[in-house]
Amino acid sequence: MLSDIEQSRLAISKATDPKKKSRLGQFFTPATIARFMAELFTPNSHSHCRLLDPGAGIGSLCDAFLNRWISGDLKFKNVHLDAFEIDPFLQPYLMQTLGKYENISGFSMHIDISDFIITASEGISGNLFVKPLPSYTHAILNPPYKKIRSDSKHRSALRRAGIETVNLYSAFLALSLSLLKHQGELVAIVPRSFCNGPYYRRFRKFLLTQAAIKQIHLFLSRSKAFKDDDVLQENIIIHLEKKGEKRPIKISTSTDDHFYDLTSQNYPVEKIVLPDDTEQFIHIPTASAVASIAQGKNISWTxxxxxxxxxxxxxxxxxxxxxxxxxxxxxxxxxxxxxxxxxxxxxxxxxxxxxxxxxxxxxxxxxxxxxxxxxxxxxxxxxxxxxxxxxxxxxxxxxxxxxxxxxxxxxxxxxxxxxxxxxxxxxxxxxxxxxxxxxxxxxxxxxxxxxxxxxxxxxxxxxxxxxxxxxxxxxxxxxxxxxxxxxxxxxxxxx
The missing domain is CATH 3.90.220.20 (DNA methylase specificity domains)
Structure with missing residues (x-):
């Protein structure tokens, strides 16, 4: 039996014009992925959680996080949620999802209908006419996927905040990371394209300077993570800790969002981001043949x-x-x-x-x-x-x-x-x-x-x-x- 939110997701996905999806870069998170993402957060002794969901959609991700909290697995005494959603069509669904938590002791929320990139960027850049957003202990996000034009208002706002990047998803990720408290945690599902290439060089440097990677999960199938939205994209889930200690990184994989063949292995940081790599490519080792190339003494020339x-x-x-x-x-x-x-x-x-x-x-x-x-x-x-x-x-x-x-x-x-x-x-x-x-x-x-x-x-x-x-x-x-x-x-x- 599908949950109410999962039924809403499937119905909205089916009914939404593909052109609108493309224009907004908007793809909703399946319940199985939302639960997996919420499970990645570390249980700790913080009494207060301030949670950010910067592109909340119908609330799948914050719902999974809150479900884990009320189950007792996360020990927070209280949780305040800031959920951003700019699409008026989705806002009633989001309010319906979060409405069931309104009477939970210790829970409070604010649904913000402003443009997250503009609001967060102006606050970070010190605009005196904009109230800055607070610092967050946790962030969970499935940001929109869409290129940012170099002459757009989003690109200008991001530059004022000291962030240079080329896609909405990396902008959401960078801003959310900037808003985290020291040792705050972020879990996001994003395209893998930022891991290499010159266009994301500055973003990679920003991410690796600001945070420690705790885990990367790779979906081996391009077509199944967001199959209901016909998304053909190699996606990863990344778990970051703001200014965290650089420890071995867990690399996990599954074919799709059912996680039936989930595997994981820990790798030293230097196997994920090579120490002598000025481009700071992020490697996700999954293949048995990798060792002969990555570690072979006879394959070491530039x-x-x-x-x-x-x-x-x-x-x-x-x-x-x-x-x-x-x-x-x-x-x-x-x-x-x-x-x-x-x-x-x-x-x-x-x-x-x-x-x-x-x-x-x-x-x-x-x-x-x-x-x-x-x-x-x-x-x-x-x-x-x-x-x-x-x-x-x-x-x-x-x-x-x-x-x-x-x-x-x-x-x-x-x-x-x-x-x-x-x-x-x-x-x-x-x-x-x-x-x-x-x-x-x-x-x-x-x-x-x-x-x-x-x-x-x-x-x-x-x-x-x-x-x-x-x-x-x-x-x-x-x-x-x-x-x-x-x-x-x-x-x-x-x-």
Whole structure:
């Protein structure tokens, strides 16, 4: 028998226009997830709890927290809840959810219908005309997921509060963390995208400076945590302690919100955020193959050590439309897209693709072209259905006879040597390493989306140049490269 709040959630989710969901970034928390999140808070001797739910929706999360409190598991003598909800349609449902607690001794609440980002930011920034929000002992949140425009009122307000971030969910998380008392606890369900990439660099630094990570829970299925809202997103639940002591971090996983296959393991902090990582990527180790990449003594070189550079393809096609050509012709050179590569290598030109096959060579475009030579390339975007996230190919100059220059479109990452080609065996060795299962599984410990950035590939540790060359020599002598032979060879050569 579903609870009243769970019945409301399912009914509202089904009835809400998808365009509205997208506009507000609004997805409701299933009861099973809400209970799991509430269970993460540490029972302690605080007599007073001040709880923040900054995007309360219909009240699923604060309801789960309050249920745990009245059961006696959390020992607070009293609880005051501040619940923010800006959507007028949801406010009656929220009041109905919380109404059943009104007569509970020690409970008080305030439902705030203002914009949490504006209200919290103005208070934190010291706006004299705005009453600042109080400090909280606990925060529980499922924030909205939506990009913030750089010229929006939200971005301006956040900057005044000293917070620089690109999405509503990370803004909610940063503001809630700022409002916590020393050793206050926060539990949130959010997309995993902040764990890596340049766009969230400042946010990661803020989070890791302000708090200790106590636990991260990863849903292994992209589609099942919010299945009733058709959300296809890799989600995590993160448990933080404001200014807490850095202790081993629990990493738990389950396929979906039923938690029937829940597993957990503790990891030292330095395995989650590598000490020498200036980007401060947050790794979530879950795969058995991780050790061979993350801990292997023979896989400890940076691209800088190897004197290899990586860049996104310099040709941004929509900026050079007048120079693009459907097919090669006089004074034009190959323009390579991900569509020109497959498991067998490269295929160029391809008359049947919608993209151009060539770019005019002239004074304006020549600065974006590279010599026709050996390179290793990796697609910047993979589809969710593909088994591997990292997919590498070799550019072989023999495939482009009589061409002196090549264009690489911006949806490719290109390994090169200071804008020159790589030795043939090195290019093939890089390809083998990057196409291994062990590398792909390691990559997924810090990358939770389908985009593969040059910054991500720069953070990886690689085998030595000699080992990469040996892998390349081996690859060139194979009649066929399969996933099995690649994985076996990498294991043998790096053992």
């Amino acid at each position: 691209l800088s050590d190897l004197k290899i550079n990586i860049s996104t393809g310099p040709v941004v096609d929509f900026r050079v439309k007048e120079h693009l050509r459907k097919m090669p012709g006089p004074d034009a050179v190959p323009l390579l897209y991900p569509a020109h590569f497959n498991s067998q290598g490269s295929e160029w030109p391809k008359p049947d693709i919608k993209k151009p096959n060539a770019i005019q060579r002239n004074n304006e475009t020549e600065k974006w072209l590279l010599p026709n030579d050996f390179y290793c390339v990796v697609r910047r975007f993979s589809s969710k259905e593909e088994k591997r996230r990292v997919m590498a190919n070799v550019v072989n100059p023999a495939d482009f006879p009589e061409m002196t220059l090549l264009g690489f479109e911006n949806h490719l990452n290109v390994f090169h040597a200071n804008k020159q080609g790589l030795p043939k065996t090195l290019a093939y060795g890089l390809m083998v390493f990057l196409n291994s299962t062990a590398l792909d599984e390691y990559f997924r410990t810090f990358n939770g989306h389908t985009q593969v950035n040059a910054t991500d590939l720069k953070q990886i540790k690689y085998p030595s140049r000699d080992v990469l060359m040996a892998l390349g020599e081996w690859a060139l002598n194979q009649l066929e490269l399969t996933q099995k032979t690649i994985d076996e060879k990498l294991e043998a050569i790096t053992a």
